[in-house]
Amino acid sequence: MNKRIFAALGTVILGAGLIAGIGSYVAAAKNDPGHIEAASAGTYTAPDGKSYPHYTLNLNTYPNALFGGHHGKDGAHPDWVSYGAAGPNGEVQPDATGGTNYIVPAHSAITISIWQYDSGETLNNDYFAHVRGTIDGTATFVKRYDVAGKTNVTPEEQITNIPADMVGHTFTIHGMSDGQNQVFLSIPLMMADDAEVTAAEEEGGYTNFPTKTTFTFITGDAGEYVWNCEFPCGDGTIARFGNAMSTMGFMSGHFTVKG
Numbered sequence: 001m002n003k004r005i006f007a008a009l010g011t012v013i014l015g016a017g018l019i020a021g022i023g024s025y026v027a028a029a030k031n032d033p034g035h036i037e038a039a040s041a042g043t044y045t046a047p048d049g050k051s052y053p054h055y056t057l058n059l060n061t062y063p064n065a066l067f068g069g070h071h072g073k074d075g076a077h078p079d080w081v082s083y084g085a086a087g088p089n090g091e092v093q094p095d096a097t098g099g100t101n102y103i104v105p106a107h108s109a110i111t112i113s114i115w116q117y118d119s120g121e122t123l124n125n126d127y128f129a130h131v132r133g134t135i136d137g138t139a140t141f142v143k144r145y146d147v148a149g150k151t152n153v154t155p156e157e158q159i160t161n162i163p164a165d166m167v168g169h170t171f172t173i174h175g176m177s178d179g180q181n182q183v184f185l186s187i188p189l190m191m192a193d194d195a196e197v198t199a200a201e202e203e204g205g206y207t208n209f210p211t212k213t214t215f216t217f218i219t220g221d222a223g224e225y226v227w228n229c230e231f232p233c234g235d236g237t238i239a240r241f242g243n244a245m246s247t248m249g250f251m252s253g254h255f256t257v258k259g
């Protein structure tokens, strides 16, 4: 073989190998390879009298990724905001293996509680300040929850929206227009007390008083959905939609409805 052709061929093979290598590295470097399965909680009777199998999920939203959990002890982006697994009273779960991929059963009632430990600002689109897609279009909201005391500090209220300039994060599941029985859901999560969030972060921890939002919805047919936060929380990036907002495992993930 001509020496130059041989060299050129060698370069091409090396290049192909490198690209394949990078491809498999990127595929393997998912930020959250784990998942959280909703826990069975008996039967739920909807306001219309219909009964459904009932399941629950507990989640937290954090001002940084230092809680560990699915990011591990030395996560690559400790300063990025993130969702994570929660205990039954919003407790931090440093050893959880999943945090942003959720599995729930089809045609069931799902109750999700989210403790929101971050501060907040203004949405780009106030559509997302409204509760969408839950039973009755409402959510149960506690402005100040005491995690250590496992109790509400302020009374529980039923809400249909929050002020568009007090949003910490949103939990938004996007459905598809393929004619199946679908899920679209969006819940605004109110900011926690700004000064307390900052003070706790400086101490290397989280405020003991997050906001708490609980909501129930009925799942449709089995399918794979995506969810993301619609509050621009990717601080320090263009229009704040980079970093945590554009990387799986922080402010977005999979939502799988299992048949």
Ligand SMILES: [Cu+2]
Binding pocket: 081, 168, 169, 170, 229, 230, 231, 232, 233, 251
């Ligand atoms: Cu967010």
